[in-house]
Structure formats: C-alpha cells, structure tokens
Amino acid sequence: MYILFRETLIDSHFYKDLIDILEQHLLPTKPQEMICYGIGSMQYSKNAQYQFILALLIRDMLKEHVNKVSIYDPVMTELDKELSKAHNIEAIDTNEDGKRRVFKPTLFYMPHCGRGLYSNTLSVNWDKQSLSNVIMIANRFDMYVGSQLERDLRRECPYLIPAAELVEYASFPKEFDDNKVFNDLSVIAFPKNKVECVKDTFWETVPKDVEEEE
16 A cells, blocks of 8 residues: 555655655755654545655655654654664654754644644744744644634734734645645745844743733
C-alpha cells in the first residue's frame, strides 16, 4: 500500500507542480531540522499516509540541510511509531502541544493542525531571534484571521493575528485525490529582514490578559 500511495503521489500533476514551489520557496530556507506534528495515524488514515509520504519526500529534498526528523501525534499507534523508526524518523515521547522552541532554521510540518496548535508553536518562538528560524508547512493564517471573530481568535489562538503581518506564503497546488489531503496548505516563512524591522513593542501585542484567562 505504501508503494502504491507513493507512486500515486509522485505521478500526480499536484506533485509535479509542488516540486517547483518547494524548490523556490522551501529549499532556500535551508532548515536543519524537521518536526512533524498532527499527521494522524498512518495505520488507520489514508490522508495520514499521504501526508507521511510527502514528509519523507520533503526530507529527501532537504537532505543536504536536514539532519534530524521527529514526529508526534497523540493518535499514533505502535505500528505508526515503528514505521517512523524504519524511515529514520524519531517519535517524540511526550505531547509538546506544539511548543518547541527553536534556535536554528526548523521546518514544522503541520498539515491541517488546529489553529491553537499553530498559535502554540508561534508563542514559544515569539521574538526576533527565534521566529525567523520558524518555517512551516501549514494552513494559511489569514484563513483564520479573515473568517473568525477577532475576539474568538484572541482568546483561542492569539498569536495568529500578529503573525499574519509577518509571514510570506507560497500556496500548494489546488488539487490532489479528493482535495482533502493537502488543500489550503502553504509554505510559511518569517523573513529575517521583515522580523527584524518591527518595533520592539510589536512582540507585546499579544493580549496577556486573554492568555491568563485560559
């Protein structure tokens, strides 16, 4: 099944178009580590299998730079962990809730994760030194900012609102399979020159009183 899914993905028009996007927008970021959150269970989900295969293909594309790949999802089974190990991917032991602080360019591969998880990843890297090291494959933040009441966003995922001002997006191609596997995903980067130009007070724009209420 793995071989069939891999061939289906590689032979698709989606993947051929995606390669060009990744070469233009992901390769230049030169991530040294790759963290996979929220893929699901490859044992039970076809979408998870495709997302895992794409993670492997991206890892291969970045092999000159990436020296470690880790994965976590609370629904992963022992078989999922064995599969990851067989592909030289380390299963993270504990639920980090996305709060991995990074000190070198790191790709967070987070297809279709909850908006709160995206916000958590941003929260622990919310400064000039760390944020420019964050590269994500995730849903576009402006999807949430433009479609949710701002009060709800500030309560549930407060970092998405200010982060949307700093990011550069490179959207994935539109169609693959039933269009639910990779839809609405983008390569998301925080250009260093953009991050360093914002005022120091920008980092305090997240409403602390809202965070404390949670």
